[in-house]
Amino acid sequence: MTDTLTPSRPAASCRCPDTTPALPIYLDYAATTPVDPRVARAMLEFMTEKFGNPASTSHAFGQDAALAVAHARRQVAALIGAPAADIVWTSGATESNNLALKGAAHANRARGRHLITMSTEHKAVLDTMRRLETEGFEVTCLAPQADGLLDPAAFEAALRPDTILASVMMVNNEIGVIQPIAALGRICRARGVLLHVDAAQAGGKLAIDVDQLGADLLSLSAHKLYGPKGIGALYVRSGVALEAQMDGGGHENGLRSGTLASHQIVGMGEACALAQREMAGETARIALLQERLRAGIEALPGVRFNGHLEQRIPHNLNVSFAGGGAAALADRLPDIAVSAGSACNSASSAPSYVLRALGLDDALARSALRITLGRYTGAADVDYLLQQLRVALG
């Protein structure tokens, strides 16, 4: 297990193609990441020995767990430049988005009923907005430009006197583009509008500073940054009112009741600490892999990259292949895990709504593969994918 997870040699040191890599190859890091073995090790102790309920502070079992939770809270907060007291544990970014949007809309409904988001947001934002619409809120859903980016001027023009909240993701999960959050944050601040940022795909990949971004609410998910599934966090700027969506024992200052999942929390904390320590080196290494992948794909016939090519994380390439469906192409790459179309809606065969929002027609949207690189991707993996693509398209 540990062997297959050992990071491959940095691409820079690989002048010739490596030998055949271990199969199958995982290139779907945007869907989820493996738990880093260092994270898994840190978690184990909090399931078996230090299993206490962090709320049971009258004895050592609970105190040990509570100390670990406090440590993890500092680790998560440090990754985004926030005070530890502003972190609320959730079950993942889906719940963080629900708590942020429903919580802020409900708590601020006396100030206005207008909300703003983008058509390329994750379903956890779009469906939550749709729910709020049924409750009487009005939602403006802004389209991106053809490169996937939101124009801050268009955003500013959409604000109304009764706008209370805007939600724009930092990095898009399908096309990897980085939205101009700091510019939106300045606009929101000047107009007294709360800004929520879904940073599930940005955490551990980009430097995040909630003050510099002007974010009032920010969602994170552990399983997108080499932590366990089922744990996430919501940053809530001090003074921002939220209505709880889960009632019970009053945990997390009443914002999210339920016994804290201490082992999951320890895992998320450790994953964030590792990300913070290793992000610069890892991003540089992955950027080299992306260059290698992009050069190889550009040499193939009839390809088109989706999403802005510079304003993006290096971990993601989204490519349309002319003259065929992506699902059929993915079937011809049996040893390689990539995402055809919309991963988060993979049960449906509908073309990706994100790519359609960029202006791609049905056929081009259906022919797109999302290739996402990560901590355990090596040059040999990229070379193998390129070789298999040549065979499949040839």
Ligand SMILES: *Cc1c(COP(=O)(O)O)cnc(C)c1O
């Ligand atoms: C994965 C993801 C989510 C959902 O996160 P979970 O922790 O799986 O609930 C939300 N938003 C974005 C952008 C994501 O990539």
